[in-house]
Amino acid sequence: MMIMQKPKGTYDVLPRESKKWQYLEDVFRSVCSYYNFKEIRTPIFERTEIFHRSSGEESDIVKKETYTFTDRGKRSMTLRPEGTASTVRAFVENKLYVDSLPQKVYYYGPMFRYERPQAGRYRQFTQFGVEAFGAESPLLDAEVISMAYHIYSILGFDQLVVKVNTLGDQDSRDNYRNALVDYLTPQKEYLCNDCKERIDTNPLRVLDCKIDSFDSPPNMSEYRTEKAQKFFDGMLEYLDALGIPYEVDETLVRGLDYYNHTVFELQATIEGFGSQNTLCGGGRYNGLVKEFGGPDIPGIGFAFGVDRTLLALEAAGIKLSKPEYINCYVATFPETRVEGARLVDALRLSGFITEMSHEEKSLKAQLKQADKMNAEIILILGEEEFNNEEIIVKHQGEQINVKLENIIDYLDSLNLGEINE
């Protein structure tokens, strides 16, 4: 086996593509600043219980997808599979709730899930996410959805659909859960083994089962409390007002236990795009902060798949990165290499992206290299010119001699870089 290879399901972001990542990250950060979300950075691993408690012992993430290890102090640690649990933990631990609410934060970084890799799914992947604590208002739900939606608008991507649903409040869920258990119990013996367990642990997920199917399971919306319905309707009203196109999808339930009320996903609708088309998913998690030992403060957030978004943008033919280029290439001769190195350094400190050859080559080879690098201007430091304290400047096919002492001012006057921005 070849040892020098990356772990399964990971990827390298190579120099030729890192600009795209930086650009996306810039868009996230600027949108966050408009919506007044502040960054929070938490560890990429936590005590295992943090994730088990929040996501639910029976969730797929906890049951088969976590990267869990025992550290040297015999503590069970887990690489974070998602961002909300760590954020809530930090929110509670640092008592951020004593400040005025709502508190709005965002995070950006790697997440880890042990899965079979495929298009748009990796074991280490990157998420950008936001969490807003402390306002139980449908306006906040709409604001968060709008935020996710607008990121795509800014990127110029419109081949997506916003799906929304509500799981209702605790009473709605309890009502529905009871109805579901009553419905399922009589037919328990016909269910698959997983579902037999799920009736006790998490009956909602029985409906998700792809093995068992049901004729007429209870309808979630009938068990929704009036209050929960009103909250959902209010949220939709705001979405309408904000001009966010959406579809209500009653089957949208999502995999984590902590959600209630609003849940939503943004899905890519590009034809032929892989099956991993959920670009962004989120929802409300009232009660989670309390469960982590904080006050009973509501929360809502979303997680945004950065790698998937990059794939979607590529599939849609949207170009994020501009061609690579440099401002100046300094060509030298053996006699002027030392002076050339000093000049290169001076140009760099003046803000010009500058290169020279690191080994002695013919002038022709240096000019070719300058072309490869898309140099905007080429400076040739010839021996004769140097003796006259001058340098040759080639710019857009023209060539003139400039006094060395004036070179920075001259380059400033050319406004280099502007055509590339």
Add this chain to the structure above:
RNA sequence: GCGAUUGUGGUGAAGUGGUUAACACGUCGGAUUGUGGCUCCGAUAUUCGAGGGUUCGAUUCCCUUCAGUCGCCCCA
């Protein structure tokens, strides 16, 4: 966890049970002394993912393994 499929140089790829593994791109160098593109010339795989087996002989056949890709499940 299950299923399908693939694995030849930096990249895209052709190929065959048996002397030197096409071709294209890329990269580098050169085409008379210090001028870029194009063109032309030259250099770029002791080796066909790894390990084992069959065979006189395997990159080509078989097994195992690793990795990639795609799908199921689930999700970002």
